[in-house]
Amino acid sequence: MSTLTDALRQAAAAGLDRLDAQMLLLHALGRSPHGRAWLIAHDSDPLPAEAAARWTGLLQRRQQGEPVAYLLGEKEFAGLTLRVDARVLVPRPDTEVLVEWALDALPPPGGGAPRLLDLGTGSGAIALSVASRRPDAQVTATDASADALAVARTNAHTLNLPVRFAQGAWLTPVAGERFHVIASNPPYIAEGDPHLTALTHEPISALTAGPDGLDDIRQIATQAPGALCPGGWLLLEHGHDQAAAVRALLVAQGFQDVGSRTDLSGIERCSGGRWPGAR
Template sequence: MSDGLFIRSTLDLARQEGLDRLDAQMLLLHALGRSPHDRAWLIAHDGDQMPTEAAARWEQLQRRRQAGEPVAYLLGEKEFGGLTLNVDARVLVPRPDTEVLVEWALELLPTPGTGAPRLLDLGTGSGAIALTVAARRPDAQVTATDASADALAVAEANARRLGLPVRFAHGAWLAAVPGECFHVIASNPPYIAEGDPHLAALTHEPVSALTAGPDGLDDIRQIVAQAPASLPPGGWLLLEHGHDQAAAVRELLAARGFEAISSRRDLADIARCTGGLWPGAR
């Protein structure tokens, strides 16, 4: 056992040192070998003394968190769309806001019994979008792409562990699936402008999955330009984007010939996703 270190005092010290209360609880549970979501156990055992090995693990986790490393990387997992995804520094940490994009995609897929709906997740990262759709719509044929072989390795491992039949393809945007057609194309591409001050808080995540040119729209421009070749008449393109980019993305879609263009808001009531219907003429 450690020298007089108790669970309650461990959490108190972490709070005094500026560690977020929920982060500290999750990391301490992880160090103790328990589920990071079992906070009721912490309350029931706050007078327990910390085992020596757990205390050592906790100290390491606390230092890494205070250095800015995401909690999801320290835990090795992140909840998304009802699934537990394994994540590490090869992929972005899935954000709850992206679930807005997933729900929209699910709404737009053809109804069950009308043939297998086809969905493409461009830039899949950990596989969050593709795997959630595959879990919710077992009848769908889901394909996921990424230009990063490392990211695909993470997504493929998640698919195997979860037993979800997603097909993966390596390549940049639509070039990864030449000649194929999908009812819905969904993407959470890089959309932060190079030099954006917010990047300072994201140094532990892969920069290639975050930034896209001087205004953050370079990758979205590519996807909008390429997507019609892979959409049937009535197919949809859905894009996640930055908090101030909805109008610009709507303009890009309109200029390319998309119709029924609209945006949807995230949990903070910010226009976070924009999509449009492809009318047919290429």
């Protein structure tokens, strides 16, 4: 009978990342994917037949490019465990930069409930992260996909976080409302980009936005001024080489204090601007 070490050697021979393999093996064993210390301590244990069958299936799916988060059914993001599946994009660590900026841009506690809007919420990662850190905030999240909103609502229920969800394209579901911060991680990959071949398991509608990848960002930048409080902020995640173009769009729309923030790799990952006026 194969041991746990044998299973990990099999994964290594198949080209899997060691951490990914350990998390998947733990999942096959019915254990928490965070139990790597247990796995190391029990590396000579036999791999039970039922777990071996699950392991083989997971290994094959991973070799075919399916994200580890989909195989596990969850992803850690900003200290939260989010349920994810093929209906939503897998939350990326880079998006935590956008969350931190949104938290910085919200009015400080004590002056009434600040209002934040998350456009294209997907799994709910941005909205739920803000709600968990600013319980005084009124957080709203929209998405055009009913399937995505079902995932986000499940996460909100599981985490017991009071986010309001609405279905529709960008700001359409919240017409007439005003927010202190509008944050979005919209589709920003150009149609035909070669990187899309590595993302075939994720929903394409949440990835691409026109020939240059900026179609949705243009739409949001055009619509956002009518939904921002005076002095409110629009914050956008974008591609690694799009910061200058996004800043130019914001300036052209009349935003002030336009700038960008970098991710952990030093890449300008988010850009934003403040709508004129005092709060």
